[in-house]
């Protein structure tokens with residue numbers, strides 16, 4: 001499994017914009033400052049697969065395609081193969097799709113594509129779990145789904161910072177953990193939809209491999225500088241940032 005070589009390489013910038021021009025503009029500004037760019041459903045659906053190639057060329061970095069596949073094994077395997085052929089470095093699938101789907105997807109991707117399993121979405125509550133008939137509490141459900149992934153050859157997982165310790169205790173260092181909900185100041189700004197946050201250095205100190213960071217970088221007047229400061233904090237192991245740029 002690939003491990004990030006430097007603090008900068010740990011940073012995955014979430015390019016959560018709706019159109020290609022805005023995405024490529026941001027990606028160019030961040031060239032050399034981050035390890036990967038995360039492209040999501042909105043941008044991919046609007047721009048089409050070419051955005052993956054353009055992002056790789058313009059950004060001179062990896063691409064994480066966050067499409068969260070969940071379908072029958074044959075369909076997910078085909079979609080994962082297509083994404084892998086585009087040169088995608090990381091790709092998400094829903095662990096809830098089941099063991100056969102996970103194994104089929106894992107067999108379909110080239111070695112350069114790290115499949116990441118998504119467990120329970122952070123938008124899910126105990127009520128959502130009840131609605132869909134999943135009666136385990138959320139931490140148990142996350143543990144169960146990650147275990148299912150490991151048993152079916154999935155080696156990377158998206159998890160909240162607050163799940164890192166439990167997942168490392170249960171599954172060790174062999175899995176790759178990709179963590180969103182990162183805030184450099186360690187504080188939530190008014191109006192922010194991320195409620196349970198963690199600083200970059202703290203997340204890395206307790207076992208995160210990669211950090212998904214969106215607005216603290218992309219909403220900063222100088223995204224390259226914001227990314228650079230985050231990489232410095234990670235490299236120095238600063239537990240909580242003092243830059244105030246949430």
Ligand code: C5P
Pocket residue numbers: 014016040121122158159160180181182194212213214215216
């Ligand atoms: O702007 P912000 O740093 O909150 O962006 C975080 C990114 O990580 C977004 O693209 C969001 O969809 C994604 N994400 C998340 N929480 C999860 C999984 C993914 O915020 N549990």
